[in-house]
Amino acid sequence: MKIGIDKIGFATAQYVLNMDDLAESRNVDPDKYSKGLLLNNLSITPVNDDIVTLGASAAESILSEEDKNTIDMIIVATESSVDQSKAASTYIHSLLGIQPFARSIEMKEACYGATAALDYARLHVQKHPESKVLVIASDVARYGVNTPGEPTQGAGSVAMLISKDPRILLLNDNSVAQTRDIMDFWRPNYSTTPYVNGIYSTKQYLDMLKTTWAEFQKRFNTSLADFSAFCFHLPFPKLALKGFNKVMDKNLPEDFKEKLKENFESTILYSKEVGNIYTGSLYLGLLSLLENSKNLVAGDQIALFSYGSGAVAEIFSATLVDGFKDMLQTNRLETLKNRIRLSVEDYEKLFFEEAAIDSEGNANIPEYKTGAFTLKEIHEHQRIYGKVNDK
Numbered sequence: 001m002k003i004g005i006d007k008i009g010f011a012t013a014q015y016v017l018n019m020d021d022l023a024e025s026r027n028v029d030p031d032k033y034s035k036g037l038l039l040n041n042l043s044i045t046p047v048n049d050d051i052v053t054l055g056a057s058a059a060e061s062i063l064s065e066e067d068k069n070t071i072d073m074i075i076v077a078t079e080s081s082v083d084q085s086k087a088a089s090t091y092i093h094s095l096l097g098i099q100p101f102a103r104s105i106e107m108k109e110a111c112y113g114a115t116a117a118l119d120y121a122r123l124h125v126q127k128h129p130e131s132k133v134l135v136i137a138s139d140v141a142r143y144g145v146n147t148p149g150e151p152t153q154g155a156g157s158v159a160m161l162i163s164k165d166p167r168i169l170l171l172n173d174n175s176v177a178q179t180r181d182i183m184d185f186w187r188p189n190y191s192t193t194p195y196v197n198g199i200y201s202t203k204q205y206l207d208m209l210k211t212t213w214a215e216f217q218k219r220f221n222t223s224l225a226d227f228s229a230f231c232f233h234l235p236f237p238k239l240a241l242k243g244f245n246k247v248m249d250k251n252l253p254e255d256f257k258e259k260l261k262e263n264f265e266s267t268i269l270y271s272k273e274v275g276n277i278y279t280g281s282l283y284l285g286l287l288s289l290l291e292n293s294k295n296l297v298a299g300d301q302i303a304l305f306s307y308g309s310g311a312v313a314e315i316f317s318a319t320l321v322d323g324f325k326d327m328l329q330t331n332r333l334e335t336l337k338n339r340i341r342l343s344v345e346d347y348e349k350l351f352f353e354e355a356a357i358d359s360e361g362n363a364n365i366p367e368y369k370t371g372a373f374t375l376k377e378i379h380e381h382q383r384i385y386g387k388v389n390d391k
């Protein structure tokens with residue numbers, strides 16, 4: 001059976017921090033961010049926009065009523081969860097009006113979670129061919145003011161509808177995963193921001209890429225020559241570029257290498273404007289590739305490298321199907337220009353503002369601009385979400 005991504009949508013915050021502004025404020029050469037990290041802007045969420053509102057907005061942008069009546073599983077992959085028990089997907093199930101007889105769960109392994117979610121979705125559809133599964137990768141990447149990670153923050157959600165006979169791409173039945181128990185990036189329950197061994201994390205990312213790619217090629221008797229594009233997890237685009245250079249085979253013909261390079265540039269266009277969205281980053285790279293590549297055609301094979309700190313990596317592949325372009329947007333970069341530009345002072349206030357919960361567990365939440373959904377209030381420790389302007 002052919003199973004894969006039938007629809008893919010994206011949502012991000014309505015506010016943006018420009019990297020040159022941040023560089024000036026932090027007394028850093030702007031080239032360090034624009035050339036050293038390959039970042040132009042970061043999406044910044046206010047307190048009423050979180051993984052639930054972003055995830056629901058991303059999904060709402062792609063789902064039809066028929067989809068909502070058919071979806072029987074919703075998986076939210078995240079590492080910035082709003083609750084230790086209740087899955088974010090239960091809120092999203094209700095906000096979207098998905099039929100009741102569905103399973104809703106949350107998955108976690110740092111930035112890798114959505115890749116496991118996709119595989120679970122694929123296996124579910126294999127067993128229940130009429131099912132559709134909604135996979136949402138949703139995160140707010142927050143490191144803290146004046147930390148080395150600060151320029152690699154961001155926020156956003158990628159929603160993917162997994163079904164049989166998909167109209168964008170087939171998930172091929174080939175993958176290699178690798179686990180290493182390492183402390184490169186982690187967030188204990190008592191901390192709102194992660195602990196990071198930054199340079200070590202980049203070395204682990206690149207080494208897990210190298211070793212997983214070698215194993216993938218060996219197990220499936222394949223090589224870079226079989227692929228039209230390679231998508232990478234994108235904590236910041238410069239690291240993905242290093243990954244691309246690592247997998248590049250110098251013996252390939254020049255025009256083929258040029259095509260791979262062109263496609264790589266397409267994978268990083270959105271991340272340059274949005275920053276790190278953790279679990280969704282690889283899939284934002286895929287979306288960016290599909291919506292911006294000038295040379296991809298049906299039948300092309302795409303390799304994908306997923307990496308989650310802690311650490312788990314996986315390489316798998318997908319095949320583009322006929323008509324995939326019809327399922328995509330063409331003006332997303334333009335839409336990103338509509339975000340509201342923040343001064344560094346306002347960014348520090350907005351991004352790090354927390355709900356002021358009183359002794360009864362209530363909090364009024366300021367009404368900052370969001371996508372289609374917003375956190376309205378916290379009432380007796382319960383988060384109350386709703387549609388924007390829907391009192």
Ligand code: CAA
Pocket residue numbers: 029031032033035036037111148149150151152184185196197198199201202205233234235236238239276278307308309
């Ligand atoms: N002009 C041009 N480039 C400059 C420059 C200038 N004036 N000044 C510095 N640079 C370059 C540096 O040469 C370097 O590039 P290269 O690596 O190609 O040499 C780059 O800018 C970064 O500079 P530093 O090496 O000085 O590193 P830093 O102190 O800025 O930290 C970081 C970089 C470690 C990635 C930090 O941003 C960080 O900790 N980020 C969070 C952790 C992270 O994203 N890790 C990635 C792997 S883990 C993962 O993938 C999971 C996840 O999503 C978090």
